[in-house]
Amino acid sequence: MELILNKDKCNGCGECVKVCPFGAIELENGLPQTNENCRLCGVCVKKCPQGALKLPEGTPERKIEDARDVWVFAEQKGGKFAEVVYELLGKGRGLANTLNQKLVAVAIGSELEEEAHNLIAYGADIVYLFEHPDLKDFNEKKYGQVLIDFIKQNRPNIFLAGATSRGRSLIPQVAAALETGLTADCTGLEVDAETGLLLQTRPAYGGNIMATITCASTRPQMATVRPHIFPRTEPIAGHEGKIVKLEPNLDGLDDVMEVISFAQTEIEGPDLTDAEIVIGVGRGIKGPQNLPLVEKLAKLLGARVGGTRAVVDAGWLPARCQIGQTGLTISPKLYIACGISGAIQHIVGIQSAKRIVAINKDPEAPIFEIADCGIVGDLFEVIPVLIEEIKHKRGEENV
Numbered sequence: 001m002e003l004i005l006n007k008d009k010c011n012g013c014g015e016c017v018k019v020c021p022f023g024a025i026e027l028e029n030g031l032p033q034t035n036e037n038c039r040l041c042g043v044c045v046k047k048c049p050q051g052a053l054k055l056p057e058g059t060p061e062r063k064i065e066d067a068r069d070v071w072v073f074a075e076q077k078g079g080k081f082a083e084v085v086y087e088l089l090g091k092g093r094g095l096a097n098t099l100n101q102k103l104v105a106v107a108i109g110s111e112l113e114e115e116a117h118n119l120i121a122y123g124a125d126i127v128y129l130f131e132h133p134d135l136k137d138f139n140e141k142k143y144g145q146v147l148i149d150f151i152k153q154n155r156p157n158i159f160l161a162g163a164t165s166r167g168r169s170l171i172p173q174v175a176a177a178l179e180t181g182l183t184a185d186c187t188g189l190e191v192d193a194e195t196g197l198l199l200q201t202r203p204a205y206g207g208n209i210m211a212t213i214t215c216a217s218t219r220p221q222m223a224t225v226r227p228h229i230f231p232r233t234e235p236i237a238g239h240e241g242k243i244v245k246l247e248p249n250l251d252g253l254d255d256v257m258e259v260i261s262f263a264q265t266e267i268e269g270p271d272l273t274d275a276e277i278v279i280g281v282g283r284g285i286k287g288p289q290n291l292p293l294v295e296k297l298a299k300l301l302g303a304r305v306g307g308t309r310a311v312v313d314a315g316w317l318p319a320r321c322q323i324g325q326t327g328l329t330i331s332p333k334l335y336i337a338c339g340i341s342g343a344i345q346h347i348v349g350i351q352s353a354k355r356i357v358a359i360n361k362d363p364e365a366p367i368f369e370i371a372d373c374g375i376v377g378d379l380f381e382v383i384p385v386l387i388e389e390i391k392h393k394r395g396e397e398n399v
């Protein structure tokens with residue numbers, strides 16, 4: 001079966017050559033000709049401005065239900081996969097099991113094979129590796145093209161990526177090229193038991209509501225997720241998978257960008273994302289002059305101090321310490337919220353903390369709804385008592 005061309009309508013504009021994901025169309029004497037790479041995917045038919053192309057009768061229709069498997073983009077830097085990749089593999093494994101489909105990781109870079117075995121240990125059934133010296137460093141255009149072509153060929157059901165700075169620049173252009181929906185910055189992902197659709201939850205309208213979004217009519221269902229939203233699960237003992245090495249097609253991709261070197265940025269403030277204990281301060285702290293009280297508790301517990309946007313906006317803490325929707329997402333073992341009301345924009349940044357302790361003088365403060373332990377009281381009275389109690393206990397233990 002071959003693509004059908006209406007010569008009267010075709011003006012030889014070459015749009016079909018440009019959009020064909022398989023490089024299967026060439027212009028001969030000004031008219032499109034397909035070669036053996038044509039898969040009758042129908043992209044050119046959809047894109048032809050003159051409506052001059054048609055699929056032959058009997059071409060199997062590409063149905064939504066035919067899209068299969070849960071894919072995770074295995075973002076890497078310097079040959080090491082990002083932490084969020086392992087978090088997404090844990091979540092993706094659960095989604096794939098519910099749908100009875102495979103979990104697939106797609107990695108682009110250079111010399112990744114050794115590291116790729118870790119992706120299998122964390123639940124991937126298949127790892128597709130696109131390796132090439134030209135792909136060693138992140139390049140939006142090249143990585144984008146590799147992903148777009150590969151997704152078009154294989155039609156995954158779900159495609160997940162980290163909402164990292166790279167993910168945020170790469171994934172929207174992939175979704176746009178695939179003409180499918182993308183829900184950015186999801187804080188929850190589940191499978192709808194009735195429809196099998198991916199339920200993608202994220203804050204909407206300035207964080208005033210949590211919206212659950214579905215992508216019913218196109219595939220893949222694409223979502224990005226910020227690091228630390230989902231916990232990193234343990235490797236699955238004995239899990240088996242395979243690594244498939246693929247040749248990237250980089251033809252026609254000019255180098256518009258050259259990477260000269262990488263430099264580490266110096267940012268003011270502590271790194272909260274890998275801290276086991278974080279103390280969050282809110283407007284209830286009243287001013288920067290009172291931070292030493294919280295820092296004393298932090299020192300005792302080996303904790304780091306972060307805060308709400310209100311506190312950062314007031315200049316009491318550096319911007320790097322802001323936790324929440326427009327700041328960091330953290331997942332410490334213990335989060336102690338001091339004088340924080342518990343606005344949804346703050347909660348989305350701490351919801352994966354293992355334990356939350358809240359100190360607030362208002363018993364109605366929303367923070368108590370998510371706290372594992374709530375202390376209703378004035379933080380200026382509660383924190384000194386806590387400090388004394390911890391010292392006392394430690395003193396007793398040392399005896």
Ligand SMILES: Cc1cc2nc3c(=O)[nH]c(=O)nc-3n(C[C@H](O)[C@H](O)[C@H](O)COP(=O)(O)OP(=O)(O)OC[C@H]3O[C@@H](n4cnc5c(N)ncnc54)[C@H](O)[C@@H]3O)c2cc1C
Binds near residue numbers: 362
């Ligand atoms: C688009 C958008 C994005 C946002 N992004 C973020 C974000 O990333 N992170 C974020 O945190 N916020 C964010 N916000 C702001 C958010 O809506 C809240 O305004 C903010 O989190 C409130 O900070 P807070 O809890 O410190 O202050 P408040 O809401 O003013 O709460 C202060 C709390 O302290 C308590 N308190 C006062 N005195 C004491 C005392 N002596 N002892 C004990 N408790 C006391 C009070 O009872 C009160 O509950 C965003 C808002 C918008 C619109």
